[in-house]
Amino acid sequence: MDESEKQEEKEQTPDPTFVIESPYGPVSVDMKAYADAKMAANKLMPKQPRTNMFDSKMFTFLNAPKTQRDSRYWKGQLGALMKMHLDQYLTPEFTVSEEFSIEDGIIRPCMYDTIPLQGKQRARIMVIGTRFYESKADPQLRFILISSVDGDGDHRITIHVPVGHEMKNERYDFNNFINQLEDDFYENGPLNEAFFDLKYNFIQRxxxxxxxxxxxxxxxxxxxxxxxxxxxxxxxxxxxxxxxxxxxxxxx
Known part of the structure; x- marks a missing residue:
């Protein structure tokens, strides 16, 4: 590279320094040096741990540092019916202490929908949201349920139970909760004595x-x-x- 090319490159490169006039005379400011110093200072600062809002609420409610998770999905109308039956299945012994949905770090209301049943009956279900459940008889018996919809439209139920806690009583075994829910659905759920097609849409009898x-x-x-x-x-x-x-x- 000859001298003219070096001079041309130097002219094209922005100069990070500039001079300002002050009561004490001209002061030279180097913005690159300032940026480097700021970056070095940030590296010396202790990093603040990032906290997940859901995790924080979950561990506080369950009073446990770790949880055990179970999840299952069902397609279309069957999944919606399973979510409806879930409410009936838990009502005898559990109450909802809090329900919410978190979107972009902001707590919002849960999303609900109304689904048709046999005849003119209708039922309201929580499609997307989180519920904190606690036992009516023993408030220390707690678990968390998440209702969601997968990208392909399947309805999903996820439960979190605290590790190290006894999560079983005469009616519910939370180590096998979703299997129990399915069994009860087919024995006592809305399909009993109902007329429906292969996609679980109810048919007029x-x-x-x-x-x-x-x-x-x-x-x-x-x-x-x-x-x-x-x-x-x-x-x-x-x-x-x-x-x-x-x-x-x-x-x-």
Whole structure:
């Protein structure tokens, strides 16, 4: 590089220094030196630990430094019905002490929706949000439930329980809570004695249905085994890539 090129490069490079006039005479300020000094000073400052708002609230409520997490999802209408049944399943022994949703570090109200049931019935469910539950009989028995929706529209339920605490009573075992919830859903949930399609949308029941079909006890038992009970296995079969649909033809 010759002298002219060096001079041209020097002219194109911005000068970080400038001079100001003061009562004490001209003062030269070097902004690069100032920036370097500021960066060096910041490195010497102790770093403040970053706190997660949800974690802080969770550990305080559960009174525990660690939690055990369990989560499961269900597709479409089945997931919405599962969230509806969750409220009924917990109501006898648990109460909600707080519910909220956190978005961009800001606490907001939970998101609710109304879903159709058999006939003209409707039910309101929490679609997205967090609930702090505590036992009515023993307030120290606590857990946290998160209701969410995955990117593909599946409804998800996640629970957090404190590690090192006894999380079991006569009705609930929180080491196996979601399995218990599913079992109770198929035994006592909204699908019982209801008419619905393969996507769990309820169908209007014909008023003459009892007169048209002879509900023999063996037929009812077969339908329950081959249709209702089989539904519990459908999500697992789908994940394994196996056939996960079944139908029954009644003729006579």
């Amino acid at each position: 014909d008023a003459n249905i009892d007169a048209l079909l002879a509900w023999d006890p063996k037929v009812k038992e077969m339908l329950w085994k081959d249709i209702i009970t089989f539904q519990k296995a459908m999500p697992k079969l789908q994940k394994l890539g196996l056939a996960n649909s079944r139908g029954v033809i009644l003729a006579g």
